[in-house]
Amino acid sequence: MLKAISKKGYTTPSTIQQKSIPVVLQGKDIIASAQTGTGKTAGFTLPLLQLLSERPTPKGRPIRALVLTPTRELAAQVFDNLKAYSEFIDIKSLVIFGGVNENPQIASLRGGVDVLVATPGRLLDLHGQGALTLKHIEILVLDEADRMLDMGFLRDIKRILLLMPEKRQNLLFSATFSKEIKLLAKGILHEPVIVEATPQQTTVEKIEQKVYRIEKERKTALTIALIAEGDWQQVLVFTRTKHGANRLSEKLNQKGITSMAIHGNKTQAARTKALEGFKQGSVRVLVATDIAARGLDIPLLPHVINYELPNVPEDYVHRIGRTGRAGASGEAISLVSADENDFLRGIERLIGQQIPLEVKPGFEIGSPFVQEKEEPRPPRQSHSNHSGIKKTGQAGFQRRPPNRNYTRPSE
Numbered sequence: 001m002l003k004a005i006s007k008k009g010y011t012t013p014s015t016i017q018q019k020s021i022p023v024v025l026q027g028k029d030i031i032a033s034a035q036t037g038t039g040k041t042a043g044f045t046l047p048l049l050q051l052l053s054e055r056p057t058p059k060g061r062p063i064r065a066l067v068l069t070p071t072r073e074l075a076a077q078v079f080d081n082l083k084a085y086s087e088f089i090d091i092k093s094l095v096i097f098g099g100v101n102e103n104p105q106i107a108s109l110r111g112g113v114d115v116l117v118a119t120p121g122r123l124l125d126l127h128g129q130g131a132l133t134l135k136h137i138e139i140l141v142l143d144e145a146d147r148m149l150d151m152g153f154l155r156d157i158k159r160i161l162l163l164m165p166e167k168r169q170n171l172l173f174s175a176t177f178s179k180e181i182k183l184l185a186k187g188i189l190h191e192p193v194i195v196e197a198t199p200q201q202t203t204v205e206k207i208e209q210k211v212y213r214i215e216k217e218r219k220t221a222l223t224i225a226l227i228a229e230g231d232w233q234q235v236l237v238f239t240r241t242k243h244g245a246n247r248l249s250e251k252l253n254q255k256g257i258t259s260m261a262i263h264g265n266k267t268q269a270a271r272t273k274a275l276e277g278f279k280q281g282s283v284r285v286l287v288a289t290d291i292a293a294r295g296l297d298i299p300l301l302p303h304v305i306n307y308e309l310p311n312v313p314e315d316y317v318h319r320i321g322r323t324g325r326a327g328a329s330g331e332a333i334s335l336v337s338a339d340e341n342d343f344l345r346g347i348e349r350l351i352g353q354q355i356p357l358e359v360k361p362g363f364e365i366g367s368p369f370v371q372e373k374e375e376p377r378p379p380r381q382s383h384s385n386h387s388g389i390k391k392t393g394q395a396g397f398q399r400r401p402p403n404r405n406y407t408r409p410s411e
Helices: 002-007 015-025 040-054 072-085 103-110 120-128 145-150 154-161 179-188 216-230 242-254 268-280 313-320 338-351
Strands: 030-033 065-068 093-096 115-118 139-142 169-174 193-196 207-213 235-238 259-262 285-288 303-306 330-336
Touching (some): 040 065, 040 115, 065 120, 072 115, 093 120, 103 120, 145 179, 154 179, 259 268, 268 285
Parallel strands (some): 065 115, 207 330
């Protein structure tokens, strides 16, 4: 394992790794608070792999460790870490999530797996089909537990807990220690050791935060101006809705700024393609919703724009934590319209500081501007019947074929 760590280029453990690895190796339950970009994944994958490699492998190679994550992207990231760290030891890992064909996942499970990384929905689906059993679980990891609760996975988590032995080691990692997290921990963990990598709710110190006060109608124009004039080559932009992400991405592309949207309604293939393009530099701007962006592993990201502020203050911390990772500096810009003042006040209360105001000449509130016109829509085709009344389908609406590719937004 040291050889694998050395191959990754790591020499010194991060704070969360220093604090959590010894506790996990002692076999104790842990509740750890760690922000994105602090190295928390290695904080549980490394000791988990060591513990399993020291124990005899049961006949048939049943699943002995389960890592539950809220999103596909985070599941894939954890799996990549497990694969890299276990390159030179005899431990088999597998990742399963929705949005892709389940048959290859079922085939891999048949071959025996030591560590399974999964999203809750696909895990329950495959368990229901008899494709896997959790009766031999020795270690359970709940990664980004706060996000799992936010996304409504509590019922699924409770169902999964009932499928496992009561005697097991539990590792709970969360960015926040909310009341809900403490309640969840109380029902799962046994005399846990509490570990904090940073003071609760503080934002990464190296991130330069700014607020632009702006009319809602001018947010797109200001976003384009900041990216184009600054010649920014890698920017993550957050919107509150999937529709808003699509619309902003289209506007950026129209202005010659290569952009792709990533959200829960996109197929897994589309999400992977967008993320790869963004990492490799062929896509300058990734426009994302909070659910899709949680768990994205983007090293050295220089710019984050909050096109719309989140209505949950903690989400602001997660968003801007995408930049300033692993000791690098970064910039987080928030575009705040009048209807978002309460959201801004909530964020500033949470982080314990006032975010500096910036002014972009020509974009001050009340300054004259020419509003961009929407692209004209093509005229709707209609058919006349003998009475002269136009018909466009039942009740005046054109029928739309059902979307057969719909997947759960979170998985």
